[in-house]
Amino acid sequence: xxxxxxxxxxxxxxxxxxxxxxxxxxxxxxxxxxxxxxxxxxxxxxxxxxxxxxxxxxxxxxxxxxxxxxxxxxxxxxxxxxxxxxxxxxxxxxxxxxxxxxxxxxxxxxxxxxxxxxxxxxxxxxxxxxxxxxxxxxxxxxxxxxxxxxxxxxxxxxxxxxxxxxxxxxxxxxxxxxxxxxxxxxxxxxxxxxxxxxxxxxxxxxxxxxxxxxxxxxxxxxxxxxxxxxxxxxxxxxxxxxxxxxxxxxxxxxxxx
Amino acid sequence: xxxxxxxxxxxxxxxxxxxxxxxxxxxxxxxxxxxxxxxxxxxxxxxxxxxxxxxxxxxxxxxxxxxxxxxxxxxxxxxxxxxxxxxxxxxxxxxxxxxxxxxxxxxxxxxxxxxxxxxxxxxxxxxxxxxxxxxxxxxxxxxxxxxxxxxxxxxxxxxxxxxxxxxxxxxxxxxxxxxxxxxxxxxxxxxxxxxxxxxxxxxxxxxxxxxxxxxxxxxxxxxxxxxxxxxxxxxxxxxxxxxxxxxxxxxxxxxxx
Numbered sequence: 001x002x003x004x005x006x007x008x009x010x011x012x013x014x015x016x017x018x019x020x021x022x023x024x025x026x027x028x029x030x031x032x033x034x035x036x037x038x039x040x041x042x043x044x045x046x047x048x049x050x051x052x053x054x055x056x057x058x059x060x061x062x063x064x065x066x067x068x069x070x071x072x073x074x075x076x077x078x079x080x081x082x083x084x085x086x087x088x089x090x091x092x093x094x095x096x097x098x099x100x101x102x103x104x105x106x107x108x109x110x111x112x113x114x115x116x117x118x119x120x121x122x123x124x125x126x127x128x129x130x131x132x133x134x135x136x137x138x139x140x141x142x143x144x145x146x147x148x149x150x151x152x153x154x155x156x157x158x159x160x161x162x163x164x165x166x167x168x169x170x171x172x173x174x175x176x177x178x179x180x181x182x183x184x185x186x187x188x189x190x191x192x193x194x195x196x197x198x199x200x201x202x203x204x205x206x207x208x209x210x211x212x213x214x215x216x217x218x219x220x221x222x223x224x225x226x227x228x229x230x231x232x233x234x235x236x237x238x239x240x241x242x243x244x245x246x247x248x249x250x251x252x253x254x255x256x257x
Numbered sequence: 258x259x260x261x262x263x264x265x266x267x268x269x270x271x272x273x274x275x276x277x278x279x280x281x282x283x284x285x286x287x288x289x290x291x292x293x294x295x296x297x298x299x300x301x302x303x304x305x306x307x308x309x310x311x312x313x314x315x316x317x318x319x320x321x322x323x324x325x326x327x328x329x330x331x332x333x334x335x336x337x338x339x340x341x342x343x344x345x346x347x348x349x350x351x352x353x354x355x356x357x358x359x360x361x362x363x364x365x366x367x368x369x370x371x372x373x374x375x376x377x378x379x380x381x382x383x384x385x386x387x388x389x390x391x392x393x394x395x396x397x398x399x400x401x402x403x404x405x406x407x408x409x410x411x412x413x414x415x416x417x418x419x420x421x422x423x424x425x426x427x428x429x430x431x432x433x434x435x436x437x438x439x440x441x442x443x444x445x446x447x448x449x450x451x452x453x454x455x456x457x458x459x460x461x462x463x464x465x466x467x468x469x470x471x472x473x474x475x476x477x478x479x480x481x482x483x484x485x486x487x488x489x490x491x492x493x494x495x496x497x498x499x500x501x502x503x504x505x506x507x508x509x510x511x512x513x514x
C-alpha cells in the first residue's frame with residue numbers, strides 16, 4: 001500500500017451530488033488538510049470558474065481555495081498556451097472557458113483564421129457560433145473540446161453535454177477534436193504539473209468509472225473508486241481493468257492517508 | 258431502354274448551382290412538359306416551402322408549380338401523418354418544416370411528452386431547443402430527422418448541415434434518428450405516392466451519387482446521373498453500383514424522353 005503525496009479528487013458524485021453533500025467527503029478532505037497532503041479538485045465542468053467551484057465546496061464545509069480547483073477550462077487554456085502562447089482562439093463556451101483563456105494571455109476571436117477552435121458547454125450557443133467554428137476548423141485551426149460528456153444530469157433530466165455540442169463541428173467537418181477532460185490524460189497531466197508531483201506519488205479519487213477512474217488508468221495514476229455517484233458497486237466485478245482501490249464511503253480511507 | 262412515365266429530379270447541381278442556372282436543365286424540363294410526362298423536384302432542403310422552391314425554379318425559366326416540389330419537410334410531415342394523424346411533434350426547424358407539419362394537420366409543441374421529435378436545419382437553433390428534443394427522445398418520442406447532410410455549401414464556405422445539428426440529439430441520447438431525405442427511401446416512397454407511379458415506371462435524375470443516385474438505388478428506382486454538380490465524371494469508374502444511365506448535359510437525354 002502506497003502512501004500518496006498528493007490527491008486528485010472528482011467533484012460531482014464524489015464530494016457532492018448536485019445540491020447535496022456526500023457523507024464522508026468533508027471529513028476526508030479535512031484529514032488531507034490536517035496532514036498537509038496537497039489536493040486538487042479535478043472537474044470536467046468548463047462553464048464555472050475556479051472561484052465558483054471553490055465557493056460551492058466551501059458551502060458544504062469542504063476546505064478549498066480557487067487554487068485547489070482544476071477545471072477543463074483551465075487545463076484547456078494551459079494546454080493551448082504551451083502549444084502557442086500567442087494563439088488566437090475561436091470559442092464556443094461560457095464564462096469559465098472565456099476567463100481561463102484570457103488569464104493565460106490568449107486571444108478570443110470571431111475571425112475565420114484562428115489558430116484554435118475551442119468548444120465547451122454553451123447554453124447560449126447559436127448556429128452562427130457553430131458556423132464560425134466549422135469554418136475555422138476547415139481553415140486549419142486545431143480543434144479542441146474541453147470534455148466529451150454527452151449529457152448533463154439536471155433537475156429537468158439529462159440535457160445535452162459538451163460532447164454532443166462538439167459533435168456538430170466534428171460531424172460537419174469530419175475532423176475529430178482533441179478532448180482535454182477526463183477520461184483523457186491531458187487534464188491529468190496539467191493537474192500533476194500544478195500539484196508538482198509525479199504520477200506515482202498521486203492518487204486519483206472518483207465515482208465515475210468511465211471518466212474519473214479511466215482518466216487515472218489512462219494517465220498511469222493509481223485510483224480510488226467510491227460508490228456514491230454514477231457507477232454502482234455491482235459494476236465492479238465485470239470491469240476488466242479495476243480501480244487500484246475502492247471504498248463505499250471516503251471516511252474508510254482516512255486511516256490510510 | 259425503358260420509356261419512363263414519370264421523373265423525379267434533384268435541384269441543386271442538377272437544375273441550378275446556387276444562384277446560377279445549369280445549361281440544359283430548362284430544355285430538359287420543357288421536353289417533359291411538352292410530352293405530358295409528370296415530374297417532381299425532390300430536395301433535401303427542409304427550410305424552404307414548396308412555393309419558395311417553385312418560385313426559384315421559375316426565375317430560371319424552369320416550369321414548375323408548388324405541387325411539383327417534394328421537400329424533405331413535406332415527406333416528413335406525410336410520413337408522420339401516416340404513422341399517427343393526431344401526432345404532437347416537438348420541432349427543431351425553420352418555416353418549411355413547421356408549415357408542412359401544420360398543413361398535414363399535426364400539432365407542433367414544446368411539451369416534453371411529444372409523440373415525435375423532428376429535426377430539420379434551424380439557423381435559429383438554441384440550447385433550449387436541443388434540450389427539449391433530448392428530453393422528448395428520452396421520454397420515448399420517435400426521433401425523425403429530415404435529412405443527414407452534414408454540411409451546406411454557401412458563399413461563406415461549408416456550414417453545418419442538418420445531419421450535424423441532428424447529431425447533438427443522437428449523441429446525447431444514444432438514439433439514432435429515422436432519416437427521411439435522400440439517400441433514404443422514405444422521401445422516394447412519398448414522391449412515388451405523389452406522382453402515382455410505380456418505381457419501375459419512374460426515373461430519378463441527379464448529380465450527387467451519395468444522395469440522389471443512392472436514393473434511387475435504395476428505393477429500386479432507375480437512375481440518370483448528370484455531372485453538373487457534386488460528383489465528377491472521374492468518380493464513375495470506381496463506383497461498385499453504377500447509375501443506370503449518365504449524361505454530361507441533360508439536353509443529351511431529351512431524345513430519349
